Amino acid sequence: MSLADLLEISKQAFMYSFFLYCISFIAFAVSVIGKSWRNRDPVQHERKWGRLSFFISTVGLLGHLLYFGTRWAAAGRIPVSNMYEFMSFLSMMIMVAFTIVFIIYRKTLLGLFALPIAIIVMAYAAVFPTEVQPLIPSLQSIWLYIHVTLAATGESFFAVGFAAAFMYLLRTVNFDGREKSDRRQRWWVEFTMFSIVIVIGFIVVVFAFRASGYQAVFSSEQVVAATETSPEVSTKSDSVVYNMPPIVAPYNSKTDSMQSFLGMNSPLLHAPSWIEGVTAGRKLNTIVWSVIAGAIIYALLRLLVRRPLGKLVSPLLKGLDPDDLDEISYRAIAIGFPIFTLGALVFAMIWAQQAWGRFWGWDPKEVWALISWLYYSAYLHLRLSRGFQGRKASWLAVLGFLVIMFTLVGVNLVIAGLHSYAGTN
Amino acid sequence: MIENTKCECGHQNRVGTVLCEACGKPLIELGEAGGLLEMRYDGAARRSQRANPGIIDLVWNFFSSVKVAVYLIVLTLLGAMLGTIYPQVSTFVNLQNPEEYYKNTYGTLGSIYYQLGLADTYNSWWFILLLVMIGSSLVICSLDRVLPLYKALSKQKIKKHMEFLTRQRVVYQGQVEGSAEEWIQRAAPVIKKKGYRVHTEGTALLAEKQRFSRWGPYVIHIGLIIFLLAVLFRGMPGLHMDEYVSFPEGEIKRIPGTTFYLKNEQFTVKYYTEQELPKEFQNKGKLVAKLFQTKAVLYECTSNCNDPSKTPQLKEVTRHDIEVNKPLDYKGLVAYQYDFDLTPKLRSVQPVLVNKVTGEEYGKFKLDMMNPQRSFTLGPYTLELKNKFMDFMLNDDGEPTSKSPNPNAPAFLFLVKGPDLPKDGAQYLYFPKQVDKERFQQDLINEKLGGVEKKLELDVKHMTDVDFSKASSYLNIRMDRAMPFVWTGLAIVMLGLVLGFYWTHRRIWLRIDDGQLTLGGHTTKNFFGLRREVVAILKTMGIEVDEKSLDNGRNKG
Numbered sequence: 015m016s017l018a019d020l021l022e023i024s025k026q027a028f029m030y031s032f033f034l035y036c037i038s039f040i041a042f043a044v045s046v047i048g049k050s051w052r053n054r055d056p057v058q059h060e061r062k063w064g065r066l067s068f069f070i071s072t073v074g075l076l077g078h079l080l081y082f083g084t085r086w087a088a089a090g091r092i093p094v095s096n097m098y099e100f101m102s103f104l105s106m107m108i109m110v111a112f113t114i115v116f117i118i119y120r121k122t123l124l125g126l127f128a129l130p131i132a133i134i135v136m137a138y139a140a141v142f143p144t145e146v147q148p149l150i151p152s153l154q155s156i157w158l159y160i161h162v163t164l165a166a167t168g169e170s171f172f173a174v175g176f177a178a179a180f181m182y183l184l185r186t187v188n189f190d191g192r193e194k195s196d197r198r199q200r201w202w203v204e205f206t207m208f209s210i211v212i213v214i215g216f217i218v219v220v221f222a223f224r225a226s227g228y229q230a231v232f233s234s235e236q237v238v239a240a241t242e243t244s245p246e247v248s249t250k251s252d253s254v255v256y257n258m259p260p261i262v263a264p265y266n267s268k269t270d271s272m273q274s275f276l277g278m279n280s281p282l283l284h285a286p287s288w289i290e291g292v293t294a295g296r297k298l299n300t301i302v303w304s305v306i307a308g309a310i311i312y313a314l315l316r317l318l319v320r321r322p323l324g325k326l327v328s329p330l331l332k333g334l335d336p337d338d339l340d341e342i343s344y345r346a347i348a349i350g351f352p353i354f355t356l357g358a359l360v361f362a363m364i365w366a367q368q369a370w371g372r373f374w375g376w377d378p379k380e381v382w383a384l385i386s387w388l389y390y391s392a393y394l395h396l397r398l399s400r401g402f403q404g405r406k407a408s409w410l411a412v413l414g415f416l417v418i419m420f421t422l423v424g425v426n427l428v429i430a431g432l433h434s435y436a437g438t439n
Numbered sequence: 440m441i442e443n444t445k446c447e448c449g450h451q452n453r454v455g456t457v458l459c460e461a462c463g464k465p466l467i468e469l470g471e472a473g474g475l476l477e478m479r480y481d482g483a484a485r486r487s488q489r490a491n492p493g494i495i496d497l498v499w500n501f502f503s504s505v506k507v508a509v510y511l512i513v514l515t516l517l518g519a520m521l522g523t524i525y526p527q528v529s530t531f532v533n534l535q536n537p538e539e540y541y542k543n544t545y546g547t548l549g550s551i552y553y554q555l556g557l558a559d560t561y562n563s564w565w566f567i568l569l570l571v572m573i574g575s576s577l578v579i580c581s582l583d584r585v586l587p588l589y590k591a592l593s594k595q596k597i598k599k600h601m602e603f604l605t606r607q608r609v610v611y612q613g614q615v616e617g618s619a620e621e622w623i624q625r626a627a628p629v630i631k632k633k634g635y636r637v638h639t640e641g642t643a644l645l646a647e648k649q650r651f652s653r654w655g656p657y658v659i660h661i662g663l664i665i666f667l668l669a670v671l672f673r674g675m676p677g678l679h680m681d682e683y684v685s686f687p688e689g690e691i692k693r694i695p696g697t698t699f700y701l702k703n704e705q706f707t708v709k710y711y712t713e714q715e716l717p718k719e720f721q722n723k724g725k726l727v728a729k730l731f732q733t734k735a736v737l738y739e740c741t742s743n744c745n746d747p748s749k750t751p752q753l754k755e756v757t758r759h760d761i762e763v764n765k766p767l768d769y770k771g772l773v774a775y776q777y778d779f780d781l782t783p784k785l786r787s788v789q790p791v792l793v794n795k796v797t798g799e800e801y802g803k804f805k806l807d808m809m810n811p812q813r814s815f816t817l818g819p820y821t822l823e824l825k826n827k828f829m830d831f832m833l834n835d836d837g838e839p840t841s842k843s844p845n846p847n848a849p850a851f852l853f854l855v856k857g858p859d860l861p862k863d864g865a866q867y868l869y870f871p872k873q874v875d876k877e878r879f880q881q882d883l884i885n886e887k888l889g890g891v892e893k894k895l896e897l898d899v900k901h902m903t904d905v906d907f908s909k910a911s912s913y914l915n916i917r918m919d920r921a922m923p924f925v926w927t928g929l930a931i932v933m934l935g936l937v938l939g940f941y942w943t944h945r946r947i948w949l950r951i952d953d954g955q956l957t958l959g960g961h962t963t964k965n966f967f968g969l970r971r972e973v974v975a976i977l978k979t980m981g982i983e984v985d986e987k988s989l990d991n992g993r994n995k996g
Contacts, residue, residue: 119967145717151731151763151776337990341967348964352936360929369764371681371775371917373925376561378523388516392509398656398963399479399505425523 020088021146027081028102032140034074035109035133041067042125046330064122071129075113078106089146094162095153097426101139103163104422107170108132111346115174119342123334127177134210135173137217138423157365164357165383169418171350172390176415178343179408180206184324185331185339186405199405203324206412208312211323215308216300223258228275230256232295234267254296261302264295340404343411344397351390358383382421389417448600458482461596463603475991476606478961483587503583508576515569522560525552529559574667581660592650598643599948601957607948609960609969610991611977611984619951622980626949629979633972635947644949653963655939662931669924680918683777685845687784687908690809691738691753694916699772700738700753706779706912707732731776733761733912737769761914771918778913785846788871789904790897792817803904806871808846820857820895825866827851831879839868848875855891865889869897945969947976966990 045063049056082103085093093099112128149158187199233253254264260272263281272279285295312323319326362383363373374380393410396402402410445451450461457477458465465476476482485503492500501507525545528537541549541558556563604610615622619642626644627637635646673679686692686703693700709730716727738753759767767774785808792801801818808829815822830842831850839850849871856864866888870876885892899905945962958977962969970989977984 147717148711148715148727148729150728155764157764335987338967341965345965345967348940352933352940355936356933360933363925363929367922368766369775371766371773371777371915373922376522376527376529381519381523385516385519388512388519392512392516395505395509395512 017088020084024081024084024088025144027077027084028140031074031077031081032133032136034070034077035129035136038067038071038074038125039129039133041070042122042129045122046126049333060122064125067122067125068116071109071125072113075106075109078102078109082106085146091149092159092163093146094166095149095158096142096147098139098142098144100162100166100422101135101142104166104170105132105135105139107163107166108135108173111167111170111174111350115342115346119338121334121338121342123181123331124174124177124342126330127181128174130210131173131177134213134217138213141217141220152369155365155369157361157368161357161361161365164353164361166357168350168352168354168357169422171346171353172411172415172418175343175346175350175411178339178346179411181331181334182336182339182343182408183405183412184328185334186336187324187328189322189325189328200322200324202409204322207323208308209416211312211315212304212308215306215311216304218311219258219303219307220300228257228259228273230260230272230281231270232256232260232264232267232281233270234264256296256299258299258303260299261306262295262299267295336404340407343408347390347393347411347414351394354390355387359387379421379425382417382425386414386417386421389414453484455484456482457484458603459600460591460594462598462600463596464600465602465606475608476603478607480584480588481591483591485583485587499579499583502572502576502579505580508573508580511569511573511576515566515573518560518566518569521557522566525549525558527558527560529562570667571671574664574671577660577664577667581657585654585657588653592653595645595647597638597640597645598950599645599959601950601952604948604950604957604959606991607959607961608966608991609958609962609973609989611956611958611973611982611989613956613982613984614954615951615956615982616954619954622951622956623949626976626980629976630947633976635945642951644947646947646949648945649942650944652938652942653944655935655937655942658935658938659932660935662928662933662935664928665924665931666928669921669928673919673921673925678920680916682916683913684916685780685911685913686733686735687786687911689908690786692809693740694772697772698740698744699756699769700740700751701774701914702736702738703912704734704736706734706910708779708781731763731779731912733776733914735759735761735767735774735914737767737772737774761912771920771922773917773919775915775917776912777915780911780913781909783907783909784911785849785871786906786908788899788906790869790871790899792820792822793896793898795892795894795896806851808849808871811851818857820855822867823854823856823864825852825854831870831875848872848879850875850879855895859894860891861889865891867891867895871899940964943968945972947973960989 041063045060045067048054048059048063051059082093085099094103108128109132112124112132115128116124183199183203187203188196189200191197231253253270254267259275259278260281262283262285263269265285267284269280272281285298315323362380366375366380367373393402393407393414396410397407446459446462446464446466448459448462448464450459452460452466456466458481460483463482465482525541531537531540537558538550538553541553543549545552552558560566605612623639623642623644627639630644630646631637633648635648637644637646639645680696682695684692684694684701686701688703688706691700691702707730708728709732711727711729715729736758737756739756740751741754742752743749744751757767757769759765761767761774761776763776766776787805787807789803789805791803793799794801799818801820804815804817804822805812811824811827813824826839828839828841828848828850829844829846831848832840832842834840839852842848851869851871853867853869854864855867866885868881868884868888870879870881875881882892943962943964946960948959950957958973960969960973970986973989974984974986
């Protein structure tokens, strides 16, 4: 079998496992919602559908593993070196973590929350270029394999911890209460829902404009800062291709070409000066589009169901024991923490020492890995010694996942550093 | 006020004790009935809980608080965030005027950022202070707790107070038939089978397993302290070296500050071929590097090391092909592939001294860029080398100086003596490179220096008289004596994490009073697993219970 064939199989497997996850998610939803349908025994129904859904998600995971194996074989190295590969791997590990936790606790509802996370992360992966890139010298190391895979494994346990914590909140927050604290809790739950919808909005706009083949090109003069390799300050002209209509053009740029979009023939706004670089302008534009698309989707959903999304979901969780959810969240984080420490910090230091001669360089990605670690150690201290349990701990776990996501995605979007080779849109 | 800390069982407890050290009876009011016990440190008094604290005690108490520790962690976390807003000064190698740079690149915000010292967050006094405070907190928190906990766990009583049992999170109460002692004796092997160490005393039983996991957090803290100390002492002179040195191909060059010499025998750069690149990259003229390699030989100087007039004696100690991720490592001296420069570097020229008036030539001599001879005798003339500038420039006062030690624009200042020249000689500046000669206007400079350029000239006749090195490899030479401690600290942290997170300390207490069995269970994590274990044990003993009913928790039923 040629390498191109393997790569083709890999791409197909990726697609199929994505669809299987989606089907499995629907099946999980049926197994939970269908309990209250007429003419059926709820326990029997949940057992039957729960098994079916888990079977489908497991087949999906096998497909995902096939994607991983074939791409590994085709590339001749572990596929975790760019954003597409890393995000695919992360979603695969979230499914592995889900499968493990499901086998231990047998909670059908967990599928209803873990699968969407895996699906969103996987769809997010598909946003990035999928070609197999050759490794630059600094990435040619056994530590790439160990560091990235372990860090992603730790993070996927945090993701499961987040899912369980969010379920706890949806289960315990009083959606009918009139008190101030109830209202505040509701608002934040809804805000979390909205944030998730924005991520979906991002994926939707990327694929929508990619399908339509939209393009606009901008160029701008850049002042190039002195760096280690080129110690002189100079200027260069950079051009950047937008695949979304430019609501925000790069700072100080001129339009080389632009397709018209809904009668819009020139960029609406220019990025402020502190949004540095032409690609930064594109990132800002992407963020603006994501928020707009997310807001539209959210508004449509609200119109459709006529109540807050949190309130829509919370009745599904009635049968669950909040203490169990709290325990699952805590355990997932406790399992993930040592793995994360080893993968994201210790092995990262060993690799950095070998590649650059310093085990720590305060690179933004490193700093954010440290921030995540400090955050979760604060969580554990509060939990162990200060009795933060239940609601407080759950909010911390939800916020913690936001920190992790910023470390993984936000740092590349907003701040670039040594890890910027991971490439973003 | 002196608290009465004597328990009803007769044991005298220290101030701050929550649960009687002997029988486990709660010593403080727990409020409503059925409230859970505070089982931290087994209810033992911490060192910081003194009756009359002095100043040292107050400092100790401050750092021993977990609340303070969490605040420190959060402050460090926020401080670290600030440092990622704009690039730090440490990421630039040649930033002449950082203040201006931040202002020009990031505007007013950048200027404020720089003024606040956030451009160098991680070396700022407050950030280092936070790390030191975290270190103190680690030491004091651990000492404050580990000793009382150790004492409490090593002298546990088997028979505990009734309230101690019923206020655990896992509780079972029920009737048992027959002799109480016999029941306990029957239960012991059942519990033992689950991996517990079982102690019995009449009608009471204590089962315990994986106590070592309680030391996990303290092991983590010890590792972190070693790590932090190693990082702190890393910067001490003699322990640390960090140099960037260029090694032209084929040249033996001394590593500054050491007795080692390194020779770059060959430097190679390889790029991926078009076939190796993905389709999207092909035929776009895009170069992706595949390999940077320096074939290096390391020598150690054995004698004449510090005498510039003698040739040092070198002994080869090791050779290694340095690549990114594959540094040369000799007894802690590590050379990393850092950068390279493929532009040829001038190594030596062989100019001829020419009399400009008569056209007479006075012979050729070899002028080495890096290690030139001090004086040359050519016919009736002598050239004495007064000064050399490897990267010539005129400073603000109009005096010649060198921008860098790299031979980018070499210039040599000679004192020439001989016929037709002043008795004390005349100064003459020579640029071996033709471009520099024109760029810096050699003739104009020499006219100012004394007018030798009208009489004499140094001229390179053939290209064969010029020697270039093809490529230079930039190596980062490092020495870090503290590294073994850094790795040891991290290894201990990992050991502690595994101990503390993947094992849990579980204890089960049993007592039978008048046919009534009371069971209390405690674990540090995973009550779910403990309840499951208790259900299995009770089942073997002929008692069927539901897992959930054991939960003496907040929402029973």
